[in-house]
Amino acid sequence: MPIEQRVISGPKIGAKIGGGSSAAPTPPPAEEKKKRGLSKKLLIVVVAVVVLLGAAAAAYFLVFAKGGAEPVEPPPEPGEVVTVDPISLNLADGHYLRLGLALQVTADAHESPDPSKALDAAIALFSGRSIAEVSDPAVREQLTSELAHHLEELYEGEVMDVYLTNYVTQ
Numbered sequence: 001m002p003i004e005q006r007v008i009s010g011p012k013i014g015a016k017i018g019g020g021s022s023a024a025p026t027p028p029p030a031e032e033k034k035k036r037g038l039s040k041k042l043l044i045v046v047v048a049v050v051v052l053l054g055a056a057a058a059a060y061f062l063v064f065a066k067g068g069a070e071p072v073e074p075p076p077e078p079g080e081v082v083t084v085d086p087i088s089l090n091l092a093d094g095h096y097l098r099l100g101l102a103l104q105v106t107a108d109a110h111e112s113p114d115p116s117k118a119l120d121a122a123i124a125l126f127s128g129r130s131i132a133e134v135s136d137p138a139v140r141e142q143l144t145s146e147l148a149h150h151l152e153e154l155y156e157g158e159v160m161d162v163y164l165t166n167y168v169t170q
Contacts (some may be wrong), residue, residue, distance in 0.1 A: 023167060030037035076160050084115040084167040095131040100166025105107065109158040116152045118162070122147060131169050140167070 017123065086100035103118055125147055134138050148162045 004107075022108055024121065076157070078104045078106040080112070081105070081163070082115065083165065084114055084118055085118060087123070088170055089127050091126075091134065092128055092130045093170070095105075096170055097126055097134055098166055098168040099126060100164065102163040103159050103164050104161035104163065106158055106160050113155050113158055118151055118159070121150050121154060125150070140164075 013141060082103045082105055084101040084103065086098050089097045089099055091097055099122060101118055101122060102114075103113060103115065125143060134143075144162065144164060151159045151162055
């Protein structure tokens, strides 16, 4: 049996028979275009409103709402001031510092604190520094605040501040 092969050229399938091409698709009516434009505008407005509401909610929770934050406890009431006898500390290059302290105790403290912890912390903080360093007022203020912070931790909140009553270098 012979195999027969045919090549067909001519109009595409689905085209009109008779050599004419199919008509161009009709454009959508003006009403459909208006509906599409209206739906896009509506979508943009809805998205803008949702974004605005989200921003307003975020602003409320981050700025205005204080219910979720932990309550700030009031600062402790100052109590008595405990004076510590001055001590001499060795500085660098053979110099020394005579340092006297006073501890501001909170009103909630049950008894007068033992000054040995404060002296030990002061010795560790001030010893071995140069005379130029401890003579600088800015450095002295920074060291004093660092000592006060360290004493608050050592005395578990019973000491709220420290004062320098004697500060002499030689």
